[in-house]
Amino acid sequence: MFRWMQTKRFESLPHFFSVNKQYSKITDDVPFAEKLKNGPQLDEFLSNRVSGYDGKLKLDKGEKTRLRLPPWLKTEIPMGKSYAKIKDQLRGSKLATVCEEARCPNIGECWGGGEHGTATATIMLMGDTCTRGCRFCSVKTSRTLSPLDSAEPVNTAKAITDWELDYIVLTSVDRDDLPDGGAKHIAETIRELKKRSNILVEALVPDFSGKYECIKTIVDSKLDVFAHNIETVERLTPFVRDRRAHYNQSLKVLTSAKEINPDLITKSSIMLGLGETDDEVERTMKDLRLSGVDAVTLGQYMQPTKRHLKVIEYVKPEKFKYWEVIGAKLGFVYTASGPLVRSSYKAGEFFLSNILKERRNKSKENILN
Secondary structure (H helix, E strand, C coil), X not given: CCCCCCCCCCCXXXXXXXXXXXXXXXXCCCCHHHHHHHCCCHHHHHCCCCCCCCCCCECCCCCCCCCCCCHHHCCCCCCCCCHHHHHHHHHCCCCCEHHHHCCCCCHHHHHHCCCCCCXXXXXXXXXXXXXXXXXXXXXXXXXXXXCCCCCHHHHHHHHHHHHCCCEEEEEECCCCCCCCCXXXXXXXXXXXXXXXXXXXXXXXXXXXXXXXXXXXXXXXXXCCEEECCCECCCCCHHHHCCCCCCHHHHHHHHHHHHHHCCCCEEEEEEEECCCCCHHHHHHHHHHHHHCCCCEEEEEECCCCCCCCCCCCECCCHHHHHHHHHHHHHHCCCEEEECCCCCCCCCCCCHHHHHHHHHHHHHHXXXXXX
């Protein structure tokens, strides 16, 4: 998950502080008028550039500074017809959405339906505290967690049904303290949703320590999309993810889901900007395809707090477009690749929703015939 938000209202603040730092070397005995004369001018703030800014997008090895946010990552939140409705209904329930918790820049587009009018949301199950501590994620972590809320599956299903969404993503924290990692709890939530509506359900699940029975529990719940994120390339996995998360273990989770139900759509996500090479990204995409993964998303990693991993590189939009082309060549049925793309970005994308609905219709036709 990525904990960040950047709006037009605040985008000049970090720029302002960096400028202040740049000119703080002027000694106190210099007259104030002289400081103003030597400092940045108004037009430099308006153009979002100060003399000396070189548009640097990548840190050199060993460099400890933080990269300045490039213009293509500064965005406003577009609001659609369903946005206000979902936001109001959330206030009356105890549900948490990753959309809000992660301050996702795509919240308005997803909740509002976006270009094709497919409204989506991402719900976080099993609390807001994780047993793992990945270095890219700002979710709270603890060894001692509260018991699961047995009423959550029903309450979640009832609330979501009232939202009249087309597509829902259920995600969760890791719960290594539970024998099944919370698999039964997630599966029960999916079954309750299916019982009450025809909504398309994607579950973005933990690795369950690679336990086959836990993966089978999720697949047997009759969800529409099984998602598990590989997160990064193999070389960087030990530095980016919790020590209990392994590259090959994540591939095994995705492979097992496909083996249990070959018709199930499987999905994964890769963060870019952590120091990976192009060869490593392509290798990861190929490994995902070999594991039977149908859909992949690629997005820019953003540092949530000073305690988390630094952004090594801001990947240009053109490079993301390149990975989208590679995804198509490798045979993914759906590749979403862009700086603002997240693992559940536009999860109900018109194209992916149509694939699922088409499969439903074919299944009904086969039953009738």
